[in-house]
Amino acid sequence: QTAYNILISGCCKHDRNLGRAHEIWKEMIGNNLVPDVFNYTSLMKGYCKFGQLEKALELFKNMVEAGVLPNAVTYSVVVAGYCEEGRIDKADEFLNEMEDQGIVRNLFTYSLLINKLCKERKSEEANELFILMLKRGLVPDVVIYSTLIDGYAKESNLSQAFELYEKMSNDGITPNTITYTNLICGLCNSRKINEASELFKKMNLKGLVPDKISYTTIMAGFCKIGDMKNAQGLFTEMKQKG
RNA sequence: GCUGCUAAGAGUGGUA
Numbered sequence: 001q002t003a004y005n006i007l008i009s010g011c012c013k014h015d016r017n018l019g020r021a022h023e024i025w026k027e028m029i030g031n032n033l034v035p036d037v038f039n040y041t042s043l044m045k046g047y048c049k050f051g052q053l054e055k056a057l058e059l060f061k062n063m064v065e066a067g068v069l070p071n072a073v074t075y076s077v078v079v080a081g082y083c084e085e086g087r088i089d090k091a092d093e094f095l096n097e098m099e100d101q102g103i104v105r106n107l108f109t110y111s112l113l114i115n116k117l118c119k120e121r122k123s124e125e126a127n128e129l130f131i132l133m134l135k136r137g138l139v140p141d142v143v144i145y146s147t148l149i150d151g152y153a154k155e156s157n158l159s160q161a162f163e164l165y166e167k168m169s170n171d172g173i174t175p176n177t178i179t180y181t182n183l184i185c186g187l188c189n190s191r192k193i194n195e196a197s198e199l200f201k202k203m204n205l206k207g208l209v210p211d212k213i214s215y216t217t218i219m220a221g222f223c224k225i226g227d228m229k230n231a232q233g234l235f236t237e238m239k240q241k242g
Numbered sequence: 243g244c245u246g247c248u249a250a251g252a253g254u255g256g257u258a
Contacts, residue, residue: 009249
């Protein structure tokens, strides 16, 4: 059963293998195995990821009818599917149904909604949701903070972005490479390359190792203002460090 | 084809 799930989830990573995933699914059933919540969720994720939300919803119905209880992961997979289609309203509705079933919203479900709102450049709404989440007693983590920071940074609302950065530090949550990259990206887009550069150094001083994305982000910032010299310097450094 | 290796969340820029 677990072996089947490895195959199914593996197939679900590329849309061209979705059909294959379904065949494995059928084979599994043909071998008298009853799909469990993992199997359902894996296949549903494949469908959600590649724009076939209807099929995922059908599976959801099937599993409930078969007496297999969806868990928080199952719900969040569907929520991700709704978000993918830009249906935040439906996603939220679905989460209400989840809560009716006695499963509370967690960091993952909030993160999905917050991320989608941020991507739609609705950071204020995202922030309101974030505050609601806090009121419900959930403890934010570095992912949620980074998501929100990115949202504000992308709206060029740098003051809010840095305010959150301060807040998370006060809350004892350590910013990671992604958090810094998000801030740096915001600074670069506002042509504040000097501040971006400072932050990049600060990040290194804190022992964080810039990755490929950190480098390309700040390099793009230098390129943007025509400072090819520094851009190339960073590129050299990047190659040296592997 | 790019970054795969067992179910859910975050970051850059891409070429056909």
